[in-house]
């Protein structure tokens with residue numbers, strides 16, 4: 001039975017073109033980019049070229065790109081690095097209740113270190129309100145961190161407006177987690193207006209364990225990894241040459257094919273959304289109906305546990321995701337769905353289907369064929385009230 005992969009917001013298959021670009025640096029071109037001989041210098045050149053390409057994609061200078069180990073490191077680096085280096089200016093940080101755990105846990109850690117954190121709520125569609133951000137900004141606010149697009153509900157936040165409000169009211173830096181949006185929708189840093197932006201290669205058909213943090217020049221940021229002088233003394237550690245080359249290649253492909261991919265992805269996504277809402281009573285779309293990622297469909301099913309649905313889908317070879325997580329044996333609803341204002345029981349019935357460029361109409365047909373009966377069967381046996 002062929003697998004139907006519908007979890008591209010969790011990770012994506014490596015593009016064969018990306019693997020091809022990486023191969024030399026996993027084999028014969030194994031040099032350390034800090035070495036003076038030819039082998040090392042060729043690795044250095046590969047990194048330099050990758051940095052130029054990533055910088056051009058985001059509309060920034062090459063020196064404003066710091067390669068990292070991925071989205072988690074980028075988010076930690078931004079929050080910790082800004083807070084540590086700018087505590088002399090203030091100790092107040094603003095973020096939202098729907099951020100990725102990499103941001104939320106970093107904000108918790110800042111609180112333990114004596115910083116004050118304001119977590120802005122969202123409306124039923126998952127949008128942060130610029131006016132509410134305006135009211136939360138203070139003279140001692142040093143950082144605002146709001147994600148560009150949410151991984152669980154697909155909502156795209158009004159970053160430009162949020163940045164504008166921030167600039168009007170304060171001198172705080174603005175960071176955005178663009179892990180989900182990069183390669184899917186425009187993410188030019190100059191257009192978004194942000195000071196820092198984090199991304200990860202494996203969410204756009206690149207390799208796992210590599211990403212970058214874009215940091216506009218002039219931003220005061222404390223390094224988190226100390227050692228050699230790599231990445232202009234901002235992030236020590238021998239460079240992941242193959243990973244960095246793969247990241248740049250993945251970005252190049254995403255940029256080249258964006259119009260084509262967007263048309264394909266939104267077509268599949270909209271068939272999924274319409275089909276599910278049409279065929280399954282008591283199903284609701286989560287996230288914004290218009291301002292959402294082109295590949296992202298997410299739902300709540302009344303009277304069903306999302307986790308049970310995942311197991312049923314898996315038995316039919318369909319890979320999907322639910323926002324809930326099983327921590328210490330008890331099912332915990334997603335903090336994102338709860339933030340939308342749904343009660344706990346409803347929030348447990350979440351399902352995320354995220355399509356990719358490799359998916360076909362037949363994949364969507366299969367889901368639309370199987371899902372209604374699965375939901376009906378689970379409703380008949382589930383302990384959650386269908387009320």
Ligand SMILES: *Cc1c(COP(=O)(O)O)cnc(C)c1O
Nearest residue numbers: 070071072100151177179180200
């Ligand atoms: C996947 C993801 C991350 C974490 O990125 P990794 O490279 O897997 O560490 C951070 N933020 C968002 C929104 C994500 O979807």
